[in-house]
């Protein structure tokens with residue numbers, strides 16, 4: 546009698562453990578699907594959305610900001626504030642999203658800025674694929690080419706997304722690699738200050 550009760554208790558325990566493992570598996574699967582969904586959405590090409598801020602004077606310096614916006618507004622806001630900072634310093638600034646509509650000949654610019662959010666420790670493919678097309682040309686121009694700035698946005702104060710691009714950026718005149726943290730209330734002001742600072746250099 547006592548051993549039958551013991552066996553039933555064991556069976557119940559096994560059922561509970563199996564249910565917990567099943568639930569954990571389903572939660573993991575759900576998280577993975579959400580992650581894949583997010584990464585797919587953020588990598589979607591946003592098309593040709595050129596915006597131009599006129600510069601000061603007859604022959605202003607020119608900057609191009611190529612950024613991939615994502616789900617919230619942080620990367621877009623950082624790109625726009627950076628553009629405003631450069632523009633206040635006299636630059637003509639063109640903003641657009643990465644994609645096949647963009648030329649890879651960036652030699653007409655004094656400054657080129659690449660910007661993207663970070664997902665799973667990587668910048669968006671939409672941006673890095675464009676960079677893979679444009680950077681060899683920038684590397685060829687070397688010191689004669691435009692200054693290049695790379696910015697990432699993200700929630701984690703780590704920089705592995707920049708390390709991953711080291712090879713791609715080899716030979717390119719990179720003057721800043723900056724990460725704007727989503728939890729930093731000052732990130733927009735910092736982006737503006739960066740633009741203003743770059744305009745003075």
Ligand SMILES: Cc1cc2nc3c(=O)[nH]c(=O)nc-3n(C[C@H](O)[C@H](O)[C@H](O)COP(=O)(O)O)c2cc1C
Pocket residue numbers: 580583613614615616617618619620621662663664665666667698699700701702703727
């Ligand atoms: C699924 C997921 C993965 C993320 N992975 C990272 C990460 O590896 N490193 C990081 O700094 N931020 C990470 N973040 C935070 C995003 O980078 C942040 O939400 C993004 O910069 C916001 O940009 P947006 O406003 O343009 O969407 C992640 C966010 C989500 C939702």
